[in-house]
Amino acid sequence: MDLAPEILKKFGEKVRMLRKRKGISQEELAFRADLHRTYIGMIERAEKNITLINIEKIAKALEVKIAELF
Amino acid sequence: MDLAPEILKKFGEKVRMLRKRKGISQEELAFRADLHRTYIGMIERAEKNITLINIEKIAKALEVKIAELF
DNA sequence: ATGTGACTCGTAGTCCGTA
DNA sequence: TTACGGACTACGAGTCACA
Numbered sequence: 146m147d148l149a150p151e152i153l154k155k156f157g158e159k160v161r162m163l164r165k166r167k168g169i170s171q172e173e174l175a176f177r178a179d180l181h182r183t184y185i186g187m188i189e190r191a192e193k194n195i196t197l198i199n200i201e202k203i204a205k206a207l208e209v210k211i212a213e214l215f
Numbered sequence: 216m217d218l219a220p221e222i223l224k225k226f227g228e229k230v231r232m233l234r235k236r237k238g239i240s241q242e243e244l245a246f247r248a249d250l251h252r253t254y255i256g257m258i259e260r261a262e263k264n265i266t267l268i269n270i271e272k273i274a275k276a277l278e279v280k281i282a283e284l285f
Numbered sequence: 286a287t288g289t290g291a292c293t294c295g296t297a298g299t300c301c302g303t304a
Numbered sequence: 305t306t307a308c309g310g311a312c313t314a315c316g317a318g319t320c321a322c323a
Contacts, residue, residue, distance in 0.1 A: 150268060150271075152267060152268065152271045152281075153267060153268070156267060170305060170306085171305075171306065172305075172306090180298080180299095181298065181299050181300075182299095182300095182306095183298090183299080183300080183306095183307090183308085184297085184298055184299075186306065186307065186308085187297095187298085187307095187308095190307080190308095193296085193297060193298075194266045194267055194268050194296075194297070194316095195266065195267050195297080195298095196264045196265065196266050196267075196297070196298090196315095196316075197222060197223060197226060197264055197265050197266070197267075197270065198220055198222060198223070198264050199297090199298085200267065201220075201222045210285070211285040212282040212283075212285040213282075215280065215281040215282040215285075240286060240287085241286075241287065242286070242287090250317090250318085251317085251318055251319060251320095252286095252287085252319095253287085253288080253289085253318085253319075253320085254317075254318065254319085256287060256288065256289090257288090257289095259287095260288080260289095262289095263315095263316065263317085264297095264315080264316065265316085265317095266296095266297080266316070266317085269316095269317080
């Protein structure tokens, strides 16, 4: 991602907020979501255009509904 | 996509439902979302793991919030 | 009006590191 | 613990011809 669209920024911020609320690290979230450590960081920094399947994985790992991420 | 995960099926069905409710064709939706006609079809049939940016485009074209798609 | 196979190309996503 | 980099592979984006 060269230029981060608003939607990705919002999503990343939301993930970061919910992750911190749960008091876990990016690494721990990555583990729970079965995604790579560096990838979670990229999502929070809005550097990647995440796919639906991974959105679901993260929602489950954060124990929230997908709709709550928006 | 070889084997369609549940989340993609649900998403596709939802898009199709909302599109029909608006009484527009895949072609019309594609035009409004600035996406290709066949691509919309693939999403409704859960053949693609759609990314967040395109989810947003479709939500806008359907005039609903992203959260309403879940 | 929609489904499908085939195709190119860019990027999603992983893995190795360093600071 | 996180940011960021380079290199890599897999797969999503996007289009077409035809059924």
